[in-house]
Amino acid sequence: MKEHGYEVAGKNCYDEYRSLLKTYRAIKDKASKTGESAITWEYYHTMNAVLGNKPNKTPDEELSGSSLGSTFETEETSTSESTTQYLDDIEMAESTNNNNSVDKNAKPKKKIPEMTMKRYLFQKNKKGNRDEEEAKKRWEEKEEIENKIAEALLARSQNL
Numbered sequence: 001m002k003e004h005g006y007e008v009a010g011k012n013c014y015d016e017y018r019s020l021l022k023t024y025r026a027i028k029d030k031a032s033k034t035g036e037s038a039i040t041w042e043y044y045h046t047m048n049a050v051l052g053n054k055p056n057k058t059p060d061e062e063l064s065g066s067s068l069g070s071t072f073e074t075e076e077t078s079t080s081e082s083t084t085q086y087l088d089d090i091e092m093a094e095s096t097n098n099n100n101s102v103d104k105n106a107k108p109k110k111k112i113p114e115m116t117m118k119r120y121l122f123q124k125n126k127k128g129n130r131d132e133e134e135a136k137k138r139w140e141e142k143e144e145i146e147n148k149i150a151e152a153l154l155a156r157s158q159n160l
Contacts, residue, residue, distance in 0.1 A: 020047060032107055 024047040027039055 021051075024048070024051065 020043060023041065024044065027041055027044060028048075031039060
């Protein structure tokens with residue numbers, strides 16, 4: 001990284017990668033489930049080119065610093081070749097994605113089947129009715145207990 005003019009610690013690179021990966025996963029999941037409009041996140045096509053269909057992919061140990069433990073001193077050794085290759089891959093992906101802005105492998109929009117929605121509403125209504133019945137039953141039991149207490153108090157007061 002230093003050869004390319006970047007003064008960044010390995011931990012910072014790793015944290016930034018994790019943040020980008022989290023955003024990429026969220027956008028990819030949302031796009032596959034909702035069929036939203038075009039993706040406008042500037043790094044999406046780059047991340048998609050690098051990760052492809054594997055959003056769970058982690059960076060190489062050399063790039064991530066995971067083998068470094070708590071210190072990140074060894075990041076300078078043996079990463080220049082991997083970093084150069086990684087940067088070349090990103091540049092190639094960006095140039096490719098600028099030419100092809102439409103994703104040919106995009107899934108069609110998912111539609112929620114009407115029966116599923118009807119089934120959901122039916123179950124929700126059924127549960128609501130059951131809750132109402134249980135609440136009414138509890139209220140009746142409570143009122144019955146209060147009436148018994150009132151009768152007992154009345155009988156006791158009449159006996160005195």
